[in-house]
Each structure stands twice: as C-alpha cells, then as structure tokens.
Amino acid sequence: MARNNEIPEVNAGSMADIAFLLLIFFLVTTTIETDVGLDRKLPPKDPTPPIKVQEKNIFRVSLNKKNELLVENEIMSLENLKSATIDFLDNGGAPKGDGNYCDYCQGDRSLYASDSPGRAIVSLNSDREATYGVYILVQNELTAAYNELRSREAERLFNLGYEEMEEIYFDPQTDLKAKSELKAKINQIRTMYPMQLSEAETNMNLIAEFQ
Amino acid sequence: MKNYRNTKNRLPAVSTASLPDIVFMLLFFFMTVTTVKDNTLLVDNRLPNADQVKKLEKRDRIIEIFVGKPSPELASVLGSEPKIQLDNRLATINEVAPYVLSELAKKPEAIRNLVTVSLKVDQEVNVGVVSDIKEELRRVNLLKVNYTTYQGDAFLNAQ
Numbered sequence: 013m014a015r016n017n018e019i020p021e022v023n024a025g026s027m028a029d030i031a032f033l034l035l036i037f038f039l040v041t042t043t044i045e046t047d048v049g050l051d052r053k054l055p056p057k058d059p060t061p062p063i064k065v066q067e068k069n070i071f072r073v074s075l076n077k078k079n080e081l082l083v084e085n086e087i088m089s090l091e092n093l094k095s096a097t098i099d100f101l102d103n104g105g106a107p108k109g110d111g112n113y114c115d116y117c118q119g120d121r122s123l124y125a126s127d128s129p130g131r132a133i134v135s136l137n138s139d140r141e142a143t144y145g146v147y148i149l150v151q152n153e154l155t156a157a158y159n160e161l162r163s164r165e166a167e168r169l170f171n172l173g174y175e176e177m178e179e180i181y182f183d184p185q186t187d188l189k190a191k192s193e194l195k196a197k198i199n200q201i202r203t204m205y206p207m208q209l210s211e212a213e214t215n216m217n218l219i220a221e222f223q
Numbered sequence: 224m225k226n227y228r229n230t231k232n233r234l235p236a237v238s239t240a241s242l243p244d245i246v247f248m249l250l251f252f253f254m255t256v257t258t259v260k261d262n263t264l265l266v267d268n269r270l271p272n273a274d275q276v277k278k279l280e281k282r283d284r285i286i287e288i289f290v291g292k293p294s295p296e297l298a299s300v301l302g303s304e305p306k307i308q309l310d311n312r313l314a315t316i317n318e319v320a321p322y323v324l325s326e327l328a329k330k331p332e333a334i335r336n337l338v339t340v341s342l343k344v345d346q347e348v349n350v351g352v353v354s355d356i357k358e359e360l361r362r363v364n365l366l367k368v369n370y371t372t373y374q375g376d377a378f379l380n381a382q
Contacts, residue, residue: 028239031246038250042257047285047341048276049371057361075350079381090381140351145380147350148271148370152377155275182278211354 050151052209069126071100071134075150077141090149097157100125101132101205116165116204129161133208154209161205170197177201258282266291266308271346272375279369284337286326286365288319290352291345305348307356316352319359327365339367346380 073093074082081088083096103125104117114128126132134154138147162174170177180186181194268291279285289308293301306313309322327338340360344353360368 024240024243027243028246031243031250035246035250035253038253038257042253042259044257046258047279047369047371048374049279049341049369050273050275051277051339051367051369054357054361054366054368056366057364090378138350138354140349140354142350143346143380144344144348144350144353145271145346147353148273148346148372149377149380151370152273152275152372159275178277182280 050148050155052151055210065131065133066127068105068124069131069133071097071126071132072137073134073150073154074137075139075142075147077139079143079146081150090146090153093150093153094157094160097134097154098160100134101129101157102161103132104128116168129205130203133210135210137211155207158205158207162201165204166197166201169200174198174201262287262289262308263311264289264308265294265297265311265313266306267294267345267347268343269345269347270343270371270373271377271380273370273372273377274374276372276374277369279339279341279371283330284334285339285341285369286323287341287343288323288356289343290348290356292347305345305352307352316355316359319356320363323360323365324363337367338365339369340365341369341371343371 072082072084076082081090081093083093088096099119101119102117103119104114104121104127105123105125106112106114106127110127112128112131114130117129119125136150136154138150159174166172166174166177177194177198181191181198186194266289268289290305291308292298292303293306293313301313307316307319308314309318314322323340327335330338342353342356357368360366
C-alpha cells in the first residue's frame with residue numbers, strides 16, 4: 013500500500029527527441045551570417061549652392077553601359093583604378109608655404125592632380141544601364157584606395173591599421189575610455205583623408221556623397 | 224549456466240541519459256548565434272562581392288529593400304525585368320518612399336535617426352533602378368544607405 017503512494021518517476025527518455033525537434037526548428041528558421049556591405053551617406057535633397065571646385069581637384073570616374081571605365085578622359089581597366097585613385101588623392105600638389113600644403117602626402121606633387129587630400133573630390137558617374145555588380149566593384153576599389161591611405165597614416169602615427177582601429181571601436185567589448193581615445197584617433201585620420209565621393213547627376217551639377 | 228555467460232559477454236548499453244543535455248546545449252548555441260529569417264525572397268538575390276565592407280549590426284536599425292529579377296517560378300507571370308521587393312510583396316518605385324516612412328514610424332523614436340537602409344540588390348541588375356531608389360530615399364531624407372554585399376573578391380563581379 014505504501015508503495016502506491018510514491019510519485020512515479022517521469023520518463024525522461026523522450027526529452028532528447030523534444031530537444032532535437034526544437035534544435036531542428038531553429039536550424040531551419042534562422043541564419044548565421046550577419047550582413048556586410050559598403051556604407052554610404054546620400055547627399056540631402058535640399059538645394060545647396062554649388063561649390064566651385066578647381067578641375068584639377070576632381071577625379072572623374074565614369075562607367076558606361078558596356079561596363080567600361082573612363083578615368084580622367086582615358087580608358088582604364090578596373091584593376092588599375094585603385095592605384096590611380098591613390099596617386100590622385102595622395103598627390104599633394106599645393107606648394108610649400110601654401111595653406112593647403114600636405115606634409116604627410118607621398119605623391120608626385122604634380123600640378124595637374126589634387127592640391128591636398130582635403131580638397132580632392134572623386135566624382136563617380138555611371139550609366140543607367142551599367143551592371144550593379146561592376147558599379148559595386150568601382151565603389152569597392154574607391155573605398156579601398158581611401159582605406160589604404162588611411163591605414164598607411166594610422167600605421168605611421170599610431171602603429172595600428174585604420175581598419176583594425178575601426179574594428180576595435182565597433183567591438184561592443186571595448187570599454188568606454190578606450191573608445192573615446194580611439195574615436196579621436198579615427199577622426200584625426202578621417203580629416204587627413206576625408207572621403208569625398210560625389211555622384212554627378214550631370215557633368216555640371218555635382219552632388220556630393222560623403223561618408 | 225549458459226544464460227549467465229551470455230549476459231556477461233554482452234557489452235553494457237551506452238547510457239543516453241546525458242543526450243538531452245548535449246542537445247539542449249546545441250540548441251542554446253544556435254539560438255544565441257543565429258538570427259531569424261524574416262523575409263521570403265520573391266526576387267533573385269545574388270549579391271555582389273566586396274572586400275572593403277563593414278558589418279551591419281543591430282537588425283532593429285535596418286530597413287531592407289530587395290531588388291532583382293523575379294524568381295524562376297514567378298518569371299513566367301511577371302517577366303524578367305528587375306523588380307523591387309518591400310517586405311513580402313513586389314512593389315513599384317513609387318511605393319518605396321511610403322514604405323520606408325511607415326517602417327521608420329514603427330521604430331522607437333530614440334533610434335530613428337540611426338536607421339540604415341540596406342539595399343540588397345542582385346548583381347545583374349542595372350544601376351538605373353538603384354539610382355531611382357536612392358533618389359526616392361533622398362526625397363524622404365533617409366540618407367544612410369548600405370550597399371549590402373557578400374564578403375569576397377570584388378573582381379568576381381566583373382565576370
């Protein structure tokens with residue numbers, strides 16, 4: 013009689029099956045990867061007065077409907093775009109003593125390319141019928157040019173690549189103090205090589221797209 | 224006697240008592256590292272590759288717009304012109320601005336100016352469609368965009 017009053021043990025044998033069922037459900041409905049991509053900031057719509065920019069400070073890149081690239085009025089293969097962009101941005105054409113003189117530039121100091129990285133504007137113009145994949149490739153190469161220059165300066169000044177700095181900055185485990193220090197450094201690098209990428213609507217009317 | 228020897232030679236059964244624990248561990252692992260898929264794709268969406276990418280974190284701050292050719296089962300009805308997908312339906316370019324604004328209104332006020340529009344565009348699509356969308360986004364003053372890509376060698380796009 014005493015035995016009957018005991019609570020019978022619950023059979024846990026099917027626990028594994030239940031857990032497997034849940035596991036499979038989550039495997040099917042979820043994805044692991046987080047999205048990655050190229051960040052851009054579009055220019056605001058409200059009309060701003062046009063800014064006069066000297067032609068030598070503009071790096072014209074256009075992509076036609078056959079996915080061919082025209083850089084500064086010369087046909088260029090996609091592979092050479094990055095190095096040409098770096099040469100243009102890092103030129104530092106302003107003479108010594110000029111307000112825009114760039115003391116960290118390592119370029120040719122040619123009179124026909126940009127005065128200083130702060131003044132250099134990359135103008136990207138793409139045909140409506142160009143392929144999006146190639147357009148992204150062009151955007152990627154232009155970003156790569158900026159990143160390479162920024163990294164070079166970051167290595168020189170802080171012994172740390174620009175991309176690593178950003179990675180540490182966006183890591184949620186970084187504490188606040190380190191973050192604010194990093195932020196100042198990142199901003200310093202960004203002002204040295206500001207990303208000024210504009211997408212022209214027409215040849216005359218430049219619309220800037222800044223990062 | 225015979226019976227006794229038989230039982231002695233048999234291998235002991237493997238205990239499955241800890242199996243639920245192991246499976247639960249796996250379950251929790253997957254629950255924490257994955258995110259829920261919230262859209263069924265109606266368009267082909269083979270994203271381009273890029274290597275200068277940044278992570279798109281915090282999914283609550285993202286509005287997604289898909290562009291691509293209609294998927295094979297819909298292509299017979301809709302043709303092969305690129306279409307825009309908003310949420311779970313196909314839309315025209317005029318619907319982009321109202322959709323984005325209504326999505327923005329659903330977000331808490333504190334993060335509204337941090338919202339990024341993620342453009343998930345198939346790599347075969349023409350740039351024209353994308354610039355139309357960007358024009359619409361500028362019109363409603365949503366200026367942070369992200370050209371969402373796969374991580375990889377960008378020169379694969381040119382082939």
